[in-house]
Amino acid sequence: MAEDEVERSEGFGERLLGLLLDRERLIPPRLIAPLVAEEVAKVGGRDVSILLQDYAQELLVPLPGKGLHVGRPEPMDGSPASRAFLRVEVIEVPQDRGGIRVYLPLLGGSDGVGVMALTLDSVGDDDRRLLCRLANLVADMLVTKNAYTDQFFLARRREPMSVSAEIQWGLLPPLTMSVPQIEVAGILEPAYHAAGDSFDYALNNDILHVAVIDAMGHDLDAAAMATVAIGAYRHARRVFISLTEKYTFMDDAISRQFGPDHFVTAQLMHVNIATGALELVNAGHPAPLLIRGGRVVRQLESATTLPIGFNGEAPQLKEHTLRRGDRVLCYTDGIIEEHLANGELFSEERLIRCIDRLGKEPSDGLRADLRRLSHTLKAERGGRTSDDATLFMIEWRGGAADHLTELG
Structure with a gap:
């Protein structure tokens, strides 16, 4: 040498x-x-x-x-x-x-x-x-x-952060997770002033567990409710099996801690990463959107369920089946209920148009595509995010999950 x-x-x-x-x-x-x-x-x-x-x-x-x-x-x-x-x-x-x-x-x-x-x-x-x-x-x-x-x-912090946002960022799991069968990505806005929105997930064997929540309010009370809701969800996830039991446990925790005038909307999911089978409980959220080939093909509907904290009856599950390459977008109402400069609501229709338009562009992967969607939506809203606005996307790719050789 x-x-x-x-x-x-x-x-x-x-x-x-x-x-x-x-x-x-x-x-x-x-x-x-x-x-x-x-x-x-x-x-x-x-x-x-x-x-x-x-x-x-x-x-x-x-x-x-x-x-x-x-x-x-x-x-x-x-x-x-x-x-x-x-x-x-x-x-x-x-x-x-x-x-x-x-x-x-x-x-x-x-x-x-x-x-x-x-x-x-x-x-x-x-x-x-x-x-x-x-x-x-x-x-x-x-x-x-x-x-x-x-x-x-x-x-990483580029401007002052509120106490509620400090709590929320400490609560969040990693913003992205990817294995050969499935990938997830999430974005929380406004990054430095978030309060009641949060999401959580865990991959246990072949089941991806997902929760997206929105606690009422815009201050520390909302952050406190989100903390209890996510804590109760994680506890239930690690003890119970079904989505209905998760919902009931979270409902009891919020109602006991905060009383009848407080609530948390939520979406709870199980996704079988080997088969694409998806179970859904929707407790007061806008319905998730199914994206196929870059376009929104439909909402993932579910039976009506009361928000968490209202002591509602056990919810009915809705089952869907994903195809390879399908994406599921969960979002909170801060995305579609933001008022534009002319006073109109942003609306689900505008959200879907943005998704479809961006779907015509080459994909850079789930994380990059979700980030581009988030920033496009913010620009379409005139840069305003007066309420918490969360996006959480799942992409199902399918395949067996037990062989390390797939990672090569």
Whole structure:
């Protein structure tokens, strides 16, 4: 090996990643950036940046830290960093002054954390393999350390956040989740002032459990109700089996805690990821929309059920069957009940027209498509989001779920 040649062999990469993993266990959050920059330098990388998605999903913002290159925030539309993040692929951009700028998506599990960017003099297959593994390890480090530091939160926050929004963001699961059979993505607006909207999900064996809720009100009372509703849902999900039992348990928790004048609307679902069978309870929400081939084909109707907290009778389940590639969009009434400048309601009809129009464009994947829909709807509403507005989308792909070979 020439004296100035950088080693990036398989064996060297394994040793480097092993050393990084050993050091990571005890390192404090503030030293992650210098550690990453140090390790990247060992493979000839320079100008390392770690970019995190902001809460409004409008920017990728640089994480400050010794040894990191801290530039301006990257727009979520049109930049190489955004393409790497939204498409979950490595983007390489030749530089005018020589070298190649490499953008690598940072995935915590399947949830998008951000992007790692660095510059190399040249990029080969060994480099790509090593850098992708390094990016996966960096993402895991960020997710792990995020549980006990505010450093990454502060980097992602671009404006003051209300107390209710702080509560809601602490309540949410990862915004995206993907396995070969199914993918989900959610967006909560207004990002810095949310109160009563929330969603939750869990993949247990072949069943995806989903809840989308909207607690009445726009302040801390709404955030408190949402917290109790999601807490009761998670408890019921881990103890009971049926959707009707989940609904009854949540109904009892809200009515006991807040009394008869408070309520939470909700959609509860089970989706069998192997067969596409979908069970639905709709407690006061707009009906979910079934999207097939980029177009809304119908509402997923269900029997009328009272909102949670009104001590209603046990709901009747509605069953639907999804086809491969189908998407299901759940949304709260803040999307369609926003008033336009002329005083009209935004309406479900306008929502469907936006979905159909965007469905004619090439898809960049569920997460990117949902984000584009959310920002398009906001623009159509004149930038206004006076009430909480939540979008949650499911894409069913089908197939067996028991074989790790499918992940290759």
